[in-house]
Amino acid sequence: MTAIKQRNIFEKISKDNVYSKLVEIFGSDCVSDKDVDLYPYSQDMTENKPHMPDFVVIPENKEQLIELVKFCNEYSIPIVPYTTGNNVGGLTIPDYGGIVVDFGKKMNKILHIDDNMMYALLEPGVTFGQLKKHLEENYSSLRYSFPNAPPYSGVVGNVLLSGMTNLGAKIGSMADSINGLEVITADGNVARIGSCFYGKDKAEDDSWWCRYPMPDLLGLFVNFQGMTGLVTKCAVQLWPKEPIEKPQLVVFFGLTDLAPFLREVGRADIVNDVAAFSVEVAKMEVGIPEPVRYPEEPPYTAVVPMSAKTENQMNAKLEILNGIIEKLNNEGTNIHLIDYSEFAKLFNLKALNIFNLPSQILSLHEYSGLTWFGAYAPSHKFEELIEKTDELYRKHGVPPFNYLKIMKGGHYGIFRPIFRFKKYKDQDKIVKLLEEIADVCIDLGCIPYKTPSWLTAKLRKKINPGWISLFEKIKHCMDPNNIFNPGRWNT
Amino acid sequence: MVEIDENLIGKDVLEMAFDRCIKCSTCKYSYKDFEKSCPSGEKFLFESYWASGRIRIIRGVLNGDLEWTKDLIDPIFACTTCGACMDSCQAPHADYIVEMIEALRELAVKNIGSAENQKFLVTRCEESCNPYGEPNSDNVELKKEYTLPDKAEWIYFIGCTSNYRQKSIRDSTLRFLKKTGIDFTLIDEHCCTSPMIRTGQLSIVDEYMKYNIEQIKNAGATKVITSCAGCYKTLTKDFERFGNDSEFEIYHSLELVKKLLDEKKIEFKSEYNKTVTYHDPCHLGRHMGIYELPREIYRQIPGLNLVEMKRNRNFAWCCGAGGGVKIGYPDWALEISKERLEEAKETGATVITSTCPFCKTNLSDASVHYNIDFQVLDLMEILDQIDINVLS
Numbered sequence: 001m002t003a004i005k006q007r008n009i010f011e012k013i014s015k016d017n018v019y020s021k022l023v024e025i026f027g028s029d030c031v032s033d034k035d036v037d038l039y040p041y042s043q044d045m046t047e048n049k050p051h052m053p054d055f056v057v058i059p060e061n062k063e064q065l066i067e068l069v070k071f072c073n074e075y076s077i078p079i080v081p082y083t084t085g086n087n088v089g090g091l092t093i094p095d096y097g098g099i100v101v102d103f104g105k106k107m108n109k110i111l112h113i114d115d116n117m118m119y120a121l122l123e124p125g126v127t128f129g130q131l132k133k134h135l136e137e138n139y140s141s142l143r144y145s146f147p148n149a150p151p152y153s154g155v156v157g158n159v160l161l162s163g164m165t166n167l168g169a170k171i172g173s174m175a176d177s178i179n180g181l182e183v184i185t186a187d188g189n190v191a192r193i194g195s196c197f198y199g200k201d202k203a204e205d206d207s208w209w210c211r212y213p214m215p216d217l218l219g220l221f222v223n224f225q226g227m228t229g230l231v232t233k234c235a236v237q238l239w240p241k242e243p244i245e246k247p248q249l250v251v252f253f254g255l256t257d258l259a260p261f262l263r264e265v266g267r268a269d270i271v272n273d274v275a276a277f278s279v280e281v282a283k284m285e286v287g288i289p290e291p292v293r294y295p296e297e298p299p300y301t302a303v304v305p306m307s308a309k310t311e312n313q314m315n316a317k318l319e320i321l322n323g324i325i326e327k328l329n330n331e332g333t334n335i336h337l338i339d340y341s342e343f344a345k346l347f348n349l350k351a352l353n354i355f356n357l358p359s360q361i362l363s364l365h366e367y368s369g370l371t372w373f374g375a376y377a378p379s380h381k382f383e384e385l386i387e388k389t390d391e392l393y394r395k396h397g398v399p400p401f402n403y404l405k406i407m408k409g410g411h412y413g414i415f416r417p418i419f420r421f422k423k424y425k426d427q428d429k430i431v432k433l434l435e436e437i438a439d440v441c442i443d444l445g446c447i448p449y450k451t452p453s454w455l456t457a458k459l460r461k462k463i464n465p466g467w468i469s470l471f472e473k474i475k476h477c478m479d480p481n482n483i484f485n486p487g488r489w490n491t
Numbered sequence: 492m493v494e495i496d497e498n499l500i501g502k503d504v505l506e507m508a509f510d511r512c513i514k515c516s517t518c519k520y521s522y523k524d525f526e527k528s529c530p531s532g533e534k535f536l537f538e539s540y541w542a543s544g545r546i547r548i549i550r551g552v553l554n555g556d557l558e559w560t561k562d563l564i565d566p567i568f569a570c571t572t573c574g575a576c577m578d579s580c581q582a583p584h585a586d587y588i589v590e591m592i593e594a595l596r597e598l599a600v601k602n603i604g605s606a607e608n609q610k611f612l613v614t615r616c617e618e619s620c621n622p623y624g625e626p627n628s629d630n631v632e633l634k635k636e637y638t639l640p641d642k643a644e645w646i647y648f649i650g651c652t653s654n655y656r657q658k659s660i661r662d663s664t665l666r667f668l669k670k671t672g673i674d675f676t677l678i679d680e681h682c683c684t685s686p687m688i689r690t691g692q693l694s695i696v697d698e699y700m701k702y703n704i705e706q707i708k709n710a711g712a713t714k715v716i717t718s719c720a721g722c723y724k725t726l727t728k729d730f731e732r733f734g735n736d737s738e739f740e741i742y743h744s745l746e747l748v749k750k751l752l753d754e755k756k757i758e759f760k761s762e763y764n765k766t767v768t769y770h771d772p773c774h775l776g777r778h779m780g781i782y783e784l785p786r787e788i789y790r791q792i793p794g795l796n797l798v799e800m801k802r803n804r805n806f807a808w809c810c811g812a813g814g815g816v817k818i819g820y821p822d823w824a825l826e827i828s829k830e831r832l833e834e835a836k837e838t839g840a841t842v843i844t845s846t847c848p849f850c851k852t853n854l855s856d857a858s859v860h861y862n863i864d865f866q867v868l869d870l871m872e873i874l875d876q877i878d879i880n881v882l883s
Contacts, residue, residue, distance in 0.1 A: 037538075037549050040537075085514065151525065365581060424509045
């Protein structure tokens with residue numbers, strides 16, 4: 001087994017006694033210490049080094065987890081939350097061993113859909129596919145905002161880690177859509193955060209409607225990668241489903257033409273999302289294996305989901321979009337707008353997959369490895385990010401796989417170089433490129449999300465000392481025995 | 492970078508485990524329908540019991556991360572190899588997932604042995620050429636009873652389950668073939684080897700395949716018909732995969748029925764006035780892609796009201812018998828069937844029908860065990876209950 005770091009977690013209690021306690025809490029069918037069962041939890045799709053947990057448990061209720069947290073806190077045993085391990089950051093690899101808590105198998109209930117105040121109350125194991133099905137079958141007027149992630153990625157993990165969405169141009173980070181949380185803290189207390197904070201023992205299902213205006217304790221758990229507590233419930237916002245949908249395809253013939261387009265279209269508040277890809281990614285999406293970009297072909301394309309309440313509203317939005325493109329082309333860009341549905345009919349219906357969310361970005365599932373430098377980015381640096389990463393791709397002989405978005409009305413952007421690779425053959429080459437890209441992007445102000453610890457180590461060298469000091473004080477205060485997903489952010 | 496012992500690989504499908512699968516979990520539920528589809532994962536829950544977990548076990552045992560211990564037996568063998576994961580997975584290795592699991596089982600058998608009782612599939616065959624351990628029926632008596640010739644164009648390959656457990660399917664098929672005037676006969680069969688291939692016990696596979704091919708050739712046949720979905724898949728796909736391409740035309744009995752209907756050589760005369768739901772056998776559905784053909788036949792039976800279960804066709808929930816589970820994990824096999832029968836009940840049907848004697852066995856066993864009181868019938872048994880006009 002590939003060894004990483006050591007932490008003697010059985011100093012205060014024997015492994016056998018831990019096992020007995022876990023069986024007492026969860027029952028023997030829901031606890032394993034067998035290598036064969038632990039092994040799939042020791043690794044993920046990324047370059048991050050594997051490490052075996054000591055146990056995996058499958059909880060089914062909060063009470064079991066309270067007992068687990070108290071026990072682990074007493075004996076300083078790490079707890080690593082897990083839903084499907086699709087975070088693309090090694091975040092559920094138990095770097096210091098301990099207990100993986102697999103929420104995906106039993107704590108996966110949709111507890112409540114509030115049609116009136118438009119939110120869903122979820123257990124941590126609920127997946128995008130599950131939520132989509134539930135809404136379509138029972139609440140056809142409501143929609144969730146889905147990322148281009150596999151259908152069985154966890155909703156709660158994604159919002160807590162500031163994941164993406166296909167309403168990104170409107171609502172921004174998924175973390176902004178959290179209404180409330182139920183969390184078990186290191187002392188075994190249960191805190192309800194958000195408008196659900198009224199009520200001694202339990203909150204009413206219809207009380208999870210807002211995050212404000214009390215002190216925003218939610219921030220203690222968002223982007224902390226499971227380092228400050230165990231989330232057992234999460235309320236996420238839903239949105240009205242608009243009846244008119246007309247996705248668009250935008251083609252950019254200049255290398256950086258998409259940068260001003262993203263900024264302008266973000267400000268215009270007319271699109272739900274813009275997902276811009278290197279054309280190599282777009283080609284793969286329509287089934288071209290190992291594609292290359294030929295001279296004269298556009299380097300980037302963007303798919304633009306648009307929706308409206310009426311045809312008139314849609315036409316007005318399209319008029320604005322056309323106006324933006326015309327203005328930019330007058331200023332020197334070479335951008336073309338195409339009706340995506342017509343494009344898909346002409347070319348390949350697989351192209352519609354991207355709007356049938358949650359979906360597979362099929363090309364990203366090609367091999368055994370997948371990683372990225374996924375970052376929030378200053379949108380005024382898009383040109384430099386594109387040009388500099390393009391040079392690096394060429395230097396390493398790897399086809400460009402950049403993925404850009406504009407978020408929340410143009411307030412910020414997303415820049416994500418993504419790499420698929422054969423894990424046992426090409427990883428070294430890809431990691432080298434990834435590191436160089438990370439250095440360039442961080443220098444230009446990008447801030448990675450779902451960040452693996454090798455990358456947070458890079459960040460820490462650049463972050464102001466006051467932030468690090470405050471962050472570490474909070475972590476220590478919340479988790480004095482460092483039991484919650486230790487190692488993340490190099491804690 | 493992990494060092495892989497190349498000597499241990501030796502099979503393309505095992506190599507594929509290293510180059511494919513990011514464990515995205517799409518294999519766990521029916522694609523885009525988001526329904527439970529993996530009996531193994533749903534029962535045992537840990538990642539090691541889902542397809543992507545098994546692919547990681549392959550990596551683990553081949554690169555030395557995992558030692559061969561008895562702990563590996565359940566994650567490797569507690570799987571019906573129903574192929575639901577293949578159908579859901581959207582990655583390039585999708586069609587090979589079950590082959591990967593079978594190859595892993597082959598390695599496991601060599602290193603730690605098979606799951607409990609699965610070894611009897613082989614030892615019984617060695618004694619009497621069938622996995623049930625019944626005295627071998629050379630089918631001579633049946634040939635006499637049905638006045639079958641020594642040589643014919645068609646061979647009815649009965650299969651062990653129909654010949655030793657579900658004789659009604661065998662007899663219904665024999666009567667159908669006689670009634671329709673097909674030029675067929677029987678051979679002294681050995682097991683088709685499906686149970687051995689599914690459980691990674693390959694010691695007798697090549698010998699048995701060659702034996703059966705020889706028997707069919709000796710009978711002068713060019714076409715083989717079977718009423719068993721497992722035999723059908725094995726004769727069609729596995730014989731070739733194991734280097735024993737027979738060059739015979741292989742038909743499932745339902746394909747012959749459909750052919751005769753389409754050619755207007757038979758027509759269904761009397762009515763079968765029952766509400767029936769069709770259970771897709773994994774070996775016929777997901778493994779061979781046959782979904783509509785049986786439904787088209789049922790719809791042509793006068794009076795028969797065909798209704799669908801919630802999970803049907805490529806999303807059908809497995810009956811629980813396959814992949815060595817019926818013999819290796821008999822209680823769990825029944826649990827899986829119970830879930831299927833309950834789903835069938837929800838349709839309002841009084842009959843659950845299939846085209847596989849092994850599905851019939853397990854569904855019937857569960858019906859009795861859990862006192863569900865459901866009539867389980869094969870297509871050929873239903874056809875046996877109605878009048879059929881032979882037109883030419």
